[in-house]
Amino acid sequence: MENNLYQKPAYVLGSVDKVLQLLQLLRDTGSIRLLDAAHELDVSPSTAHRLLSMLVYRGYAVQDDGRRYFAGPAIGAEAAASTATLSVKNAVLPYMDELAAETGESVSLMIRVGLDVRFLSTVEGHNVSCVGDRRGAVLPAYKTSGGKAMLALLDEVSVARLFRAEERTVDIAGLLHELRLIRRQGFAANVQSAERGISAVGVALQGHEGWVGALAVASPSKRFEAHVRSGLIGRVIGARKRIEADLFQHREVQLAASV
The missing domain is CATH 1.10.10.10 (Winged helix-like DNA-binding domain superfamily/Winged helix DNA-binding domain)
Known part of the structure; x- marks a missing residue:
């Protein structure tokens, strides 16, 4: 070339x-x-x-x-899988709009590439000082709610292998313990571990052939506890169920990420 x-x-x-x-x-x-x-x-x-x-x-x-x-992490980030297409982002967008309207906070769609997450799309909320657009951002998966939700879909041997291959310094035992909890409860949380002053709830999205991506709602940490008390987790899980039922199961839309 x-x-x-x-x-x-x-x-x-x-x-x-x-x-x-x-x-x-x-x-x-x-x-x-x-x-x-x-x-x-x-x-x-x-x-x-x-x-x-x-x-x-x-x-x-x-x-x-x-x-x-x-x-920053975006400089050396690997290329995302080509199947993470615009058509899939557009298909999920109405559900993100709905969730952003319900919560008033920003909703993001992401995929995992190795030990990082890529933010494919963000719908910003209408609340004051809501989290801004994260499109294109690259963050460590083990620090984000959506990333942890996706890592929880892997077995512990695969998770440990990923960290060894990429030589990341992290408390593996502590992370594996957290991933077990995420598997049991069906969602992941991030309290200021990825960004100062920002907390989030995330869930993994799965289609016919395994996990496909993640959906997360992020808010300023000062509002996060009130959101959790008012049913934020249930809303996010409900959005995941609708997306999987309406899109991934019925239309077989797949959004892949490399392991």
């Missing part, structure tokens, strides 16, 4: 080029400070901050307590 690597396009989009340069810096250096990024791009610190903030929002960068930016 021909690759005109050094041929500059006739029309250069400056802001896009700056973002791509930032991605290259994060990939090649591992981390960068705001002032260094501004110097490398020859832009003001405020402009560099806006660009880096968008990379953080989309998972291509993360920021530590020392305000240094590091390459």
